[in-house]
Amino acid sequence: MSILKVENLTKAYPAAGGAPLTVLQSVSFEIGAGDTLAVVGPSGSGKTTLLGLCAGLDRATSGSVWLKGVPLDKLGEDQRAAVRNQYVGFIFQNFQLLPTLTALENVQVPLELRGEKGSAAPARALLERVGLGKRAHHYPAQLSGGEQQRVSLARAFANRPALLFADEPTGNLDPDTSETVVNLLFELNREAGTTLVLVTHDLELAARTQRTLRFRGGAVQEDYRNEPAGAPARA
Amino acid sequence: MSQPTVSPPPPVAAASAGLGWLLRMAWRDSRRGRGRLLLFVAGVALGIAALVGINSFGDNLARSINEQARELLGADLVLSASQPFDSALVPALRQLSPVQSQEQAFGSLVQFPRVRGVRLAQVRGLSGGFPYYGAWDVRPAGAVAAYRAGRGALVDDVLLAQFGARVGDSVRVGRSGFLIVGRVLHTPGQSGLGSAVAPTVFIPGAAVAGTGLVQRGSRVQYRRYFRFAPGVDAAAKIKPFETRFDQANIDSDTVASRQQRTGRAFHDLTRYLGLVAFVALLLGCVGVASTVSLYVREKLAPVAVLRCLGASGRQALLIYLIQTAGLGLLGALLGAALGAGVQAVLPRVLGDFLPVAVRVGVSWPAIATGVGAGLGLAVLFALLPLLSIRRVAPLRVLRAAFEADTAAPDPLRGLVLALLAAGIFGFAYFQTREWKLALGFGAGLAAALGALAGLGWGLTWAVRRYFPGGWGYVWRQGLANLYRPQNQTLVLLTSIGLGTFLLATLYLTQGLLLGRVATADAGRQPNLVLYDIQPAQRAGVEALLAQHRLPVMQRVPIVTMRLAAINRQTVSALKKDTAGGKGIPAWILSREYRVTYRDTLSRTEKLKAGTLPRLGPGGVPYVSVDNGYFERAQLKLGDTLTFNVQGAPLLTVVGGTREVDWSRVQTNFLVLFPNGVLEGAPQFHVVLTRTPNTAALGAVQQALVREFPNVSALDLGLILQTVDDILSKISFVIRFMAGFSIATGLLVLASSVVVSRYQRTRESVLLRTLGASRRQILRITLVEYALLGLLAALAGIALAALAAWALAAWVFEASYAPNPLPLLGLAAGVAALTAAIGLFNSRDVLRRPPLEVLRAEG
Incomplete structure (x- = not known):
């Protein structure tokens, strides 16, 4: 079953006094439940734009996105937010933790937004799982970059998402910390059976996913499976 | 590409977190901002x-x-009249209540011989047990009993304090001298301000005649105070007398009416x-x-x-x-x-x-x-x-x-x-x-805010547009702060400007009012008014002035009367119509008219319509009335006014109107009669003169008390001082309330500066990291905030000057020439305060190493 389906997705921005600037051109692909996908490409190739559109953070100029069968382009801003809360988890390069909330409270937020009672226990368990059980009551400013990204990981899995978007998850971390975070990411992903869409510059990291979309100039230049190496992907 | 399988149904409902979560998040989110938002709370x-x-x-x-x-009233009912109560009415009044007091009150010069002080005072001759409610606050405690026993006078504390007189001295009222048995600190129904304007000397009622001050034509107020048994309705009690009271021009005041009037005021x-x-x-x-x-x-x-x-x-x-x-x-x-x-x-x-x-x-x-x-x-x-x-x-x-x-x-x-x-x-x-006042307030506020916001926008635009690229680094950086993102130009100009506007408006208005009164004492205008001069005394009084080398600047005969009818419709009937909404103000119908007679206009009068006062066909007097009075009384030329001249009806015709400058020290009149009508009526004269100094004033007052005890002298210098005192008190009250606005304005300023501190700190730290000295940062901050403060203050003052000019032109009809020095001082003060708060806020950046500041700011 397809979790995410993207069809002829195009995003263009109006440019002053000229033709619109197209940053994403007729992109189509789909990804099944539990699959892992890396989106790679140079800066400005449209990776982050694609992630924003797939997660319903932005609206496409044309084309469609279905997330768990829900057509995002038909929904309003608040409805897309509800879809994200229900099905999506996020990991960002700059962590994006709420600075005024403790680590535990940050992990609780997605659950609380669903109106779930007793969100503290699963959030605490997730923090234990990422090795931060003892830092639950620390604020982001009191945590290192690696620790903040681990809290971010715990938050991303808190609502048991069907689909996890990770935008350069190791972009702000040193190699050793990156390794710990990436290992955790894939372990948690495997345990939860979550579909993973990973946007990265790092080809080594991309190679740990099942499939890679290589972008250039706003279009898919290459789409291939990482296992077995070099095998062609479905169109 | 196949369509995706649609399962489960699209969850498009909004997230279901409820109020509890919202409250929790609001609390959590406030953790880092509470300190900074405290100033907002304080505002x-x-x-x-x-x-x-x-x-x-x-x-x-x-x-x-x-x-x-x-x-407030000191009794259940007070009846007052400007004539002695009709003897036919007195037995009926006795039936109202056996417990009553009588009073005769009049203005007169009183003299304190020991200290040689003379001043116009309100003399009240009381007999009976008044006040029935509330108590005189008198020192010494036994003084009231001594007064009631007829052993002396009670004198207002203000009056004794003015001359340094004391209990045990004597006070001279007319021909009589009285031992001062007590000083009055408070009289029921009279405010402290009332005492300041017209300090009172209480003399025994039986001693009034002996003073020689109550004569035909004297302006005396006759009052009767009544006490009723508990539960008696005073209004119902006087109901049967209303017509008789009206005919005799007797005013009644009950506890309820006084309570209503005072309460409303x-x-x-x-x-x-x-x-x-x-x-x-x-x-x-x-x-x-x-x-x-x-x-x-x-x-x-x-x-x-x-x-x-x-x-x-x-x-x-x-x-x-x-x-x-x-x-x-x-x-x-x-x-x-x-x-x-x-x-x-x-x-x-x-x-x-x-x-x-x-x-x-x-x-x-x-x-x-x-x-x-x-x-x-x-x-x-x-x-x-x-x-x-x-x-x-x-x-x-x-x-x-x-x-x-x-x-x-x-x-x-x-x-x-x-x-x-x-x-x-x-x-x-x-x-x-009041709809109009509320609308005016809203519109004025909107105009002030709009003008200040417009100035803010204009300033940011102008600084950006005409940026002085050739100026030094500190000036350029300070000026650029006025329009860069997250600037505070608009907010600070509005809040500081509005605060300054309030302060300056208060100052200018007070100056306007005082200036208006002060002109009365300036130059060659009269500063001493002698009144209650009986016709037989006029020559003597003028001779006395001549002895003291004082000029007679104006002499005017005055006749008192009341309005009986307009166009033959009686005042009682008109009062009922007015209550029904016809709109002739009550004061026009009820007041005592003091009129004079002459065939010419004075320097303060201009003919507006019709003719000067004249005798018409059949000897009917054609009177001239003040233009404002003419409009308020809803008169037309040719209408008739019937006056009750101390018992005798007198029909007049409105022959013309005059525009009167009431702000000049003159005897001005609402109604002016022609010569040849009132000469035989009971009257008194007013003479205006000018004394060069207080010694001359004291000397002439002493002589007046000695030779013409019934003649009163109104010292305009004293009036000016009293008005100044009153205005100072009023402006203190307003300043006290406006002080909250000023303090709030300062808090708004402080909170705006503090809330933007994070961004400013980062900028300043960055500048320091790039090599800017503390002195440079200090000067950049100084330029930005001093400029903001100065511009806001100048804008507020300009608006206030405009408001004061409008008040001067349309409300007070006075000339307007404010002293610019205090206003410039205010502008400098506001600018300095603004800069000081800005600098105080930057003290951390200046004192501590850049990295430490950044870490502390998180």
């Missing part, structure tokens, strides 16, 4: 304190007036002072809007994260709305507590004006009104910047520079602005109960 608190204080005081005063209504006073307090609250709310606006800018990133995690725009907005409403509530409660303290102080501030002792107590309606209005307005003002939160796009988590979401026009903003306008107007109406 709201001060505004509400002023409002709760003045309204609580108003309620307490109204309650005290109700409780002490009898003490003070109700109005507290309502208007409430408007001044409301300005403080509005300033606090402007501060709320500016603080929240800066706060929201910091919160855009966390809001985008929340949106990304699934929070709806409404939920995000509610989190911050709850936060600001919570802080507003905290401010409101603090303000209410502070207001309860203020209302305890106000009776002392207003002391001299108050006719009763105010019992201080908490007024819950005033607190509810203050808290409700304060909270409501604070939330509405906060909503203006908060609205943008619901439109923050989650895309900001990926692209921090994304700004298209909040930049577009928001229709809800228009709705909030409309609600604000309605709220401000509604509250102004609630305070004043």
Whole structure:
């Protein structure tokens, strides 16, 4: 079953006094439940734009996105937010933790937004799982970059998402910390059976996913499976 | 490509977190901002304190007036007339109540021989047990008994203090001398201010005749005070006498009517002072809007994260709305507590004006009104910047520079602005109960805010457009701060400008009023008015002035009369019509008219319509009336006015109107008769002169008391001083209330500076890291804030000058030439204060190493 389906997705921005600037051109692909996908490409190739559109953070100029069968382009801003809360988890390069909330409270937020009672226990368990059980009551400013990204990981899995978007998850971390975070990411992903869409510059990291979309100039230049190496992907 | 399988159904309902989560998030989110938002709380608190204080005081005063209504009058009923009570009426009056007192009151020069002091005073000759309610506050305690036993006079403390006279001295009233048996600190029904304007000497009623001051034509007020048995309705008791009282020109005053009149007057006073307090609250709310606006800018990133995690725009907005409403509530409660303290102080501030002792107590309606209005307005003002939160796009988590979401026009903003306008107007109406005043207040405020905001926009535009690129680095950096992103130009210009506007308007208006009075004492204008001169005394008085080398600048005969009918419709009938809404003011129908007769106009009069006073066909006098009076009395040329000239009816025709300059020291008259009509009527004369100094004034007053004891002398210098005293007291009260606006303005300034501290700190630290010296940072900050303060102050002063000019031109009809020096001082003071607060806020950046500051700021 397809979790995410993207069809002829195009995003263009109006440019002053000229033709619109197209940053994403007729992109189509789909990804099944539990699959892992890396989106790679140079800066400005449209990776982050694609992630924003797939997660319903932005609206496409044309084309469609279905997330768990829900057509995002038909929904309003608040409805897309509800879809994200229900099905999506996020990991960002700059962590994006709420600075005024403790680590535990940050992990609780997605659950609380669903109106779930007793969100503290699963959030605490997730923090234990990422090795931060003892830092639950620390604020982001009191945590290192690696620790903040681990809290971010715990938050991303808190609502048991069907689909996890990770935008350069190791972009702000040193190699050793990156390794710990990436290992955790894939372990948690495997345990939860979550579909993973990973946007990265790092080809080594991309190679740990099942499939890679290589972008250039706003279009898919290459789409291939990482296992077995070099095998062609479905169109 | 196949269509995806659709299972489960699309979950498009908004996230289901409820109020509990919103409250929790609001609390959590406030953790780092509470300290900074404390100043915002303080701004709201001060505004509400002023409002709760003045309204609580108003309620307490109204309650005290109700409780002490009898003490206000000192009796259950007072009858007063300018003629002795008709002997035919006296037996009937005795039936009203056996317990009554009589009084004759008149103005006269009184003399304190030991200290050689002379002054015009109100002389009251009392017989009977008045006051029946409330007590004289007299020193020594036994003085009242001595007075009632006819052993001497009671004299107002103010009068004794003026001349250094004391109990045991004597006071001379007319031909009689009295031992001063006590000093009066308080008389029931008379405020401290009343004593200052007309200090009283109480002499025994039986001794009035002996003074020789009550003669035919003297202006004497005859009063009778009645005490009824408990439960008797005074209004019902005098009902059967109404027609007879009307015919005899007797005024009645009952406890209820006095209570109503006093209550209404003070109700109005507290309502208007409430408007001044409301300005403080509005300033606090402007501060709320500016603080929240800066706060929201910091919160855009966390809001985008929340949106990304699934929070709806409404939920995000509610989190911050709850936060600001919570802080507003905290401010409101603090303000209410502070207001309860203020209302305890106000009776002392207003002391001299108050006719009763105010019992201080908490007024819950005033607190509810203050808290409700304060909270409501604070939330509405906060909503203006908060609205943008619901439109923050989650895309900001990926692209921090994304700004298209909040930049577009928001229709809800228009709705909030409309609600604000309605709220401000509604509250102004609630305070004043006058549509026009509320509209004027709203429009004036909008105009002032609009002008200040316009100046702010104009300034940022002008600095950017004509940026002095050739100036030194410090000046360029300081000036650039005025228009760079997150600048405070608009907010500070508005809040500081409005505060300065209030201060300067108060100062200019007071100057205008004082200047108007002061011209009376200037140059070659008369400064001493001698009146109550009997016809036979006129030559003697003028000879006495000549002996003292004083000029007779004007001599005028005056006849007192009352209006009996207009166009043959009696005053009683007209009063009933007026009550039905016909609109001739009651004072026109009830007042005592003091008129003169001549065939020419004086220098202060101009013919407006018709003719000068003249005798018409059949000897009917054609009178000339003041133009304003003509309009208010709804007269036409040719209408008839029938006057009651001390018992004799006199029919006149309105032959012309005059424009009278009432501000000049002249004897001015509403009604002017022609020669040849009133010469035989009981009358007195007024003579105006000018004394060169106080020694000459003292000498002529001493001689007058000695030779013409019934003649009164009004020292205009003393009047000027009294008016100055009164205005000082009034302006102190207004300044006390405006002080809240000023303090709130300073808090708004401080909170705006503090909330923007984070960004400013980063900039300053960056500059220091790049090599800027502390001195340079200091000077950049100084340039920015001093400029802002100076411009705001100048704008406020310019607006105030405009307002004062309008008042001078249209309300006071006076010339307008304010002294610019104090205003420039005010501008310099405000600029210095603004710069000082800016520098105080930057002290950390200047004192500590850059990295330490950045870490501390988080």
